[in-house]
Amino acid sequence: MRFTSEQRLDDGVIEREFTLGEIPGTLWTPGSAPAPLVLMAHNNGLPKAEPRLVARARYTAARGYAVATIDAAGCGDRPRSAADEQARADLRRAMQVGEPVDEILESFIGPLVENAVLEWQTTLDALLELPEIGGPVGYSGGWAALGIRLAVVEPRIAAAGFFAGGYVPRAQREEARQVTIPLLFLLQWDDEGNPRQRALDLFDAFGSKEKTLHANPGGHTGTPWFELEDGCRFLDRHLK
Amino acid sequence: MRFTSEQRLDDGVIEREFTLGEIPGTLWTPGSAPAPLVLMAHNNGLPKAEPRLVARARYTAARGYAVATIDAAGCGDRPRSAADEQARADLRRAMQVGEPVDEILESFIGPLVENAVLEWQTTLDALLELPEIGGPVGYSGGWAALGIRLAVVEPRIAAAGFFAGGYVPRAQREEARQVTIPLLFLLQWDDEGNPRQRALDLFDAFGSKEKTLHANPGGHTGTPWFELEDGCRFLDRHLK
Structure with a gap:
C-alpha cells in the first residue's frame, strides 16, 4: 500500500489517496x-471520487471511523474495456x-462481484x-x-x-440467508432503478437476527440527511 | 384537570396521575x-398503566418531553360494558x-376512534x-x-x-393520504397480529413528504430498544 497524497480536512480528518497494486483507493482517518x-x-460503475460517497466518507470519519473506498475494476481511474462500457450502458x-x-445482471455483474470481493479482501x-x-x-455501501x-x-x-x-x-439473492451479521438496509421507496418488492424480498431473506429496514420516500438520490446520522449510530452500536 | 398523585422518579421526571371529567390520565414532565x-x-384495549407504555413514557420524558396518556373508554380504570368486552374478545x-x-374493525373500532379523538382533544x-x-x-402510539x-x-x-x-x-386507511405531517412508522416484520402487506400499503398511502418506515424482525412485542432512541431523535428533529 503506497500513499500518493495527503490532505488534512477542517474537522481533523486526514484524507489520503493510495494505490495497492492496480487498485486505487482513498482512506479517511479521524484524528484519534x-x-x-x-x-x-x-454502486457499480461510479468512481470513488463521486461527491456523495466522499461526503458520506468524510462525515463517517469525523464520527470516529477509518473509512476506505476503492475504484472497482473498470471504474474511476482504472483502465476500462469497450465491452464493459457497453455492458454498463446496456x-x-x-x-x-x-x-x-x-x-445483464447475471452475465456482467455476477463476475464483477467475484472480482471485487477479492480486491476488497486484499x-x-x-x-x-x-x-x-x-x-x-x-x-x-450502495453495492x-x-x-x-x-x-x-x-x-x-x-x-x-x-x-x-x-x-x-x-x-x-440466494446467499442472503447465509448473512447473519447485524444489518441496516436502506431503501428509497420510489427508487426508479430499484424495484421496491425485490428490495423488500431481499430484506426478508437475510438470515440476520438483527436487521433493520429504513425506507423513505423519493428517488434513488433522495435519501434524507438524517439517514447518514442513523447509519453512524448503527455502526456505533456494533463497531465501538 | 385534577392531579390525584405525584411521584418523583430517579432521573428528575415527575409522574402525576390526573382526572379530567371521566378521563383518567398520567402526565410525565421532565425537570426542565x-x-x-x-x-x-x-393499542386499543390496553390500560395506560401497561408496563411497556410506562417505560416508553418515562424514557421520553427523561429526554426532555412532557408525555401524557389516557385510558380510552372501556379500558384501564374506566367502566366497561359487557358488549364492549365481548367485541374486544371477538x-x-x-x-x-x-x-x-x-x-369487527368497522363496527367496533371505528366508533371508538371517533370518541377517542374527542377525548384526546379535550x-x-x-x-x-x-x-x-x-x-x-x-x-x-400503537393505535x-x-x-x-x-x-x-x-x-x-x-x-x-x-x-x-x-x-x-x-x-x-382512506384518510391516510390527508396526513401530511412528518411520520415515523414502526413495523414488526413478523407481527402475527398485523399483516405486513397492509402495514406497507398504509405507509405507502400517507401524504407526508417526510415519512420513514423502520422495520425489524420479530413479533408484536419484539421491537428492539434502539427504536425507542430513534423515536426520540425523530421527535427531536420536529418538536425541539
Whole structure:
C-alpha cells in the first residue's frame, strides 16, 4: 500500500489517496487512533471520487471511523474495456426504460462481484496492517451484491449497511440467508432503478437476527440527511 | 384537570396521575420547563398503566418531553360494558386464529376512534394550559387509527410516530393520504397480529413528504430498544 497524497480536512480528518497494486483507493482517518474501519463501496460503475460517497466518507470519519473506498475494476481511474462500457450502458438503459435486467445482471455483474470481493479482501488485509486502524470492521455501501458476498465470505466484517438492494444477481439473492451479521438496509421507496418488492424480498431473506429496514420516500438520490446520522449510530452500536 | 398523585422518579421526571371529567390520565414532565408535549396512546384495549407504555413514557420524558396518556373508554380504570368486552374478545380471537377482522374493525373500532379523538382533544386543551408544557405537540402510539384521525383533524400535532398499522378501519386507511405531517412508522416484520402487506400499503398511502418506515424482525412485542432512541431523535428533529 503506497500513499500518493495527503490532505488534512477542517474537522481533523486526514484524507489520503493510495494505490495497492492496480487498485486505487482513498482512506479517511479521524484524528484519534486507532479507529474501527468502515469499507465504503459504491454502486457499480461510479468512481470513488463521486461527491456523495466522499461526503458520506468524510462525515463517517469525523464520527470516529477509518473509512476506505476503492475504484472497482473498470471504474474511476482504472483502465476500462469497450465491452464493459457497453455492458454498463446496456444495463443503465434497460433500468431507465424499465426493461428486464436479470440477464445483464447475471452475465456482467455476477463476475464483477467475484472480482471485487477479492480486491476488497486484499485491501482489507493491507489496511489492517496500519497502526491507525483497529477494532472491528463494517461495510457500508450502495453495492448490495458486493456487501452480501463480503458478509458471507469475510468473517472480519461485523456489521453492514446496504443501500438500494433491488437489483442483485441470483447468487447473492440466494446467499442472503447465509448473512447473519447485524444489518441496516436502506431503501428509497420510489427508487426508479430499484424495484421496491425485490428490495423488500431481499430484506426478508437475510438470515440476520438483527436487521433493520429504513425506507423513505423519493428517488434513488433522495435519501434524507438524517439517514447518514442513523447509519453512524448503527455502526456505533456494533463497531465501538 | 385534577392531579390525584405525584411521584418523583430517579432521573428528575415527575409522574402525576390526573382526572379530567371521566378521563383518567398520567402526565410525565421532565425537570426542565416548559417542555414540548407528546401524546402517547396505546393499542386499543390496553390500560395506560401497561408496563411497556410506562417505560416508553418515562424514557421520553427523561429526554426532555412532557408525555401524557389516557385510558380510552372501556379500558384501564374506566367502566366497561359487557358488549364492549365481548367485541374486544371477538377481535382478539379472530386475530389470533387469522380470521378476517374487517367487520369487527368497522363496527367496533371505528366508533371508538371517533370518541377517542374527542377525548384526546379535550385532554390536549387542558394540558396546553399547564405552564410546564410548551412548544409543538407530537403523537406517539400503537393505535395507528387514532393517530391518523388526530393527525388529520388536529392542526396542533406537528409530527407522529405510529406502531403496528396493519389493522386500521377503512375510514382511516382512506384518510391516510390527508396526513401530511412528518411520520415515523414502526413495523414488526413478523407481527402475527398485523399483516405486513397492509402495514406497507398504509405507509405507502400517507401524504407526508417526510415519512420513514423502520422495520425489524420479530413479533408484536419484539421491537428492539434502539427504536425507542430513534423515536426520540425523530421527535427531536420536529418538536425541539
